[in-house]
Amino acid sequence: MKFHKRLLRDEPSFRLLSKLWRISWLYVLLICALAGVGYVTLYSAAGGAPYPFAAPQAARFAVGLVLMITVAMLPPKILVRGAWPLYFVSIILLVAVLHMGHTGKGAERWLMIGGLQVQPSEYAKVALVLALASWFYRINYRRMGNPLWLIPPAFMVLLPVVLVLKEPNLGTATIIGGIGATLFFAAGMRLWQIILLLLPVPYLAKFAYTHLHDYQRARITTFLNPESDPLGAGYNIIQSKIALGSGGMWGQGYLHGSQGQLNFLPEKQTDFIFTMLAEEWGFAGAIAVIGLLLLLILGGMVMAIRSRNRFGRLVALGISMNFFLYCLVNLSMVMGAIPVGGVPLPLVSYGGSAMLNVMLGFGLLLSTWVHRDSRFGEINEEDTQ
Amino acid sequence: MRLKRRKRENQRLMPIKNQKDPAQGVFTRRALLLMAVQTGALGTLAHKLYTLQVKDGDRYARMAASNRMSKRYLAPPRGRIVDRYGVPLANNKENWRALLMPEETTDVAGTIERFSTMIPLDDRDRARIAREMRHQRRFVPVMLRDFLSWDEMARIELNAPSLPGVLIDVGTRRVYPEGELLAHIVGYVAPPNEKDVARSALLALPGMRVGRAGIEQSQDEKLRGTAGSVEMEVNAIGRVMSELNREEGAAGAEIGLTIDRGLQQKVLNRIADQTASAVVMDCRNGEVLAMVSTPSFDPSLFDSGVSHAQWVEWTNNERTPLINKTVAGVYPPGSTFKPAVAMAGLQSGLFSPSDRVFCPGHLDVGGTRFHCWSRWGHGSVDLHQALKYSCDVYFYEMARRVGMDRIAETAHQFGLGTQLDIELPHIRSGLIPTPAWRQAHHHHWNGGDTIVSGIGQGFVQVTPLQLATYTSRLATGRAVQPHLVRALNRDIGPQATPDHWPALDMPAKYLEALRSGMFAVVNEPHGTAPKAKLNLPNITMAGKTGSAQVRRVSRAMRESGHFNSANLPWEYRPHALFICFAPYENPQYAVSVVIEHGNTGADAAAPLARDIMIDTLQRDPANRTTPAPDPIPAPSPDAAPPPASGPAPAATSGEGDVPPDTE
Structure with missing residues (x-):
């Protein structure tokens, strides 16, 4: 046992095959199950046809699966080294999208790179997790008591948040902020620091509200009272609720969801795919999907707790948190619990950029799992003792 | 300084040395806390979903149904x-x-423009098209023009490629x-x-x-x-x-309908030049066989909308083509009213058919002189003679003694001045005036009003259909109701007899006396309507003339001795009326003719009524199951359901068809 662990930690000849064996294939199976749900729902969203949504999505998932396994093989050492360059690339892309991005529904979100639509904000989330984890790993727990060490990572979070807000994509900005906050929290931010930080929040909120775009503010007001504008800004929420309600307990049956099939449901293949699913499969199907999402989230958190190195823990937690916030924002949005924002349901919604970035995240998560027993990074600490 | 603090911290952490990473405990606790938060958040959403889908599901499902069903x-x-x-x-x-x-063409305006070069569109069409375009969705067609002719359709088909x-x-x-x-x-x-x-x-x-x-x-x-x-x-x-x-x-x-289109045509031919109306009724069952009001109008013009000029022309025409005069034209009945007055007199017990009244040519009541139409008077007349000569004084006297209320009651029983239950809108009820009615309009009822009402003048107003109904009731003694729709109900169908109608509350002998007086009008020497005599074997007709003044004849005119109403301007001439029924012994048909400003009933209306009656008797629509073979187009074969037991076509009267209880 001890020898085995040594081997894992230090032996450069640690072979690929045994690494593959260490991947949590159960977790991969859960990921595939969620993608399967996505395929089936996208098939229905196209009116019962693999095109134009389901088949391309499956192809992208296959690519994503290869990417995920590949990333899972990368040892933390490489990831730590790669974190900074990746982060800077993401910032460059975010700046680029502001200046030459393609506009969709009033928000600049895409870059065309080599014929591919790239959403830098999706990629930025993964890059931020890596960068923050690497920072907190480097400064280790003890230094966190000193607020000065927290200032650079705070800027690392704020920079993409501001850039994404400028796109403007409120939903993703919130998620990025959320990821940053939880990583600060999990890395061992002191309680007094947290309290001190939370004090000015109400003022910031007020300031933020006054600087929101009109359409973002409209989303907030219609969220508070969706019926005030049933054909305009409130339309999405109302139609989504109607579709959910028409699903009932057992649903209207696959391919027979009236609201989705008849296009009453807006953006049914992207943001509102959960509504479509819940209409056709009912509450029973929807709760099963929520259960699957929760399993993936909690599974990631367990991997984080189980990891023996600080970097791995933080990466796993950040990725899980990203996935969780994705689901939370999307589900709350379709149920009318928070204002609508362009956040898809990971792996289920149609869209390549989000899919690949989610798979990249899962690859990092599995990498921390594969290298969970690596004592990487702790040696430094022991040295300082 | 910083180094020192770090050392101190390290020392503080020493006791948990067995834990290799000092932050791991914090991390695990905080991660567990986050997991709890995550589970709680998704649980809350699941609960929200439960509320939306299951608890309030019905409400949203209903909204969904109305969303998608049209x-x-x-x-x-x-x-x-x-x-x-x-x-x-x-x-x-x-x-x-x-x-x-609209969604099938890229250039809507251009297409409409090209269309209008082939089929002219006027401004009204264009305005309508523009309006519909604005309001309709792109896949709902907009009507460009209707009532296309073959020629126009061919033009459109030929140019189809340029009209996407x-x-x-x-x-x-x-x-x-x-x-x-x-x-x-x-x-x-x-x-x-x-x-x-x-x-x-x-x-x-x-x-x-x-x-x-x-x-x-x-x-x-x-x-x-x-x-x-x-x-x-x-x-x-x-x-x-x-x-x-x-x-x-x-x-x-x-x-x-009960109408016989062929008879209708014949009746129209008789009165086409006049401003007139004529009603032919089956007096046994109330079927209206012909109902003509001249002049008329072309009804198909209304389907697409009548032009303003046409409308103005119609409404300003003094001959009122749009009004169905048979039910909406009201006229003083004139002397045709006299049988009703006579019935009131007989029923009052104050008169018997043989009671005589001396007619010196006028009657003076309360300082007013009421003239008989005959300047020299008729001498002593009984009821029969009074009807035959249409003696005004007899009926002045009768009305004076019987009183207006009783006359009105009898007139109403005959259907005069009442709202008849016929299947036509906009019908008028006319008026039989009474003192109570006059007082309700804040006027005093004069004795003279009663007297002029006795000869159907003054305020008395009836419609031609009422006259025909009145004649039918006189002829049959039953409260026959006119109708236009063939099977009125299960009882009053094509085979109906007078028994279907309730008997009038009038003694048969009085009715017989009136009928005989009306027979004399047409058939006896010195009757007022010798021109109405039928020249048919075995069939005789009874009738009554009426000439209703539309303005008062001044004494000066009357005493000038040269008074002739035929010399008056058209609109001042009296209306000419005639009512009749035939065959006399066994009444089947009742006819009323009203010719506006036709001058005298005897000269203008009676011959026409006679001709109409002859046409009717010859066609005998009441006893035929197929139309008589003359200039009418053959009926479509799927129509005209033959009655279960159709009586044999008879050229003359259907003797024996009708129970002779009215005689």
């Missing part, structure tokens, strides 16, 4: 109107229309093959207005029409039919995705 009605074809032999009087004909499907999105489809339009002949009875239809649509959603369908006059109006609901409906699944922009449920509607019912 019910559309199918316009039912309007029922036909046919005459008693099944000859169509109102029919549906194809209406070829050019429609434009233009298609031809067929609707229906209402046609009246008989045109002016039956315009007043059949009426006409017009596009529904907003009020109609508010009452019945069915009328919102394209091509639906509402009856605006005549049978089309009174039987509108039956003719309209019931709409079919299609429930369709529509998507968010209203495009039809699939048909869920189709319910075929029922076509409107066919309404068979």
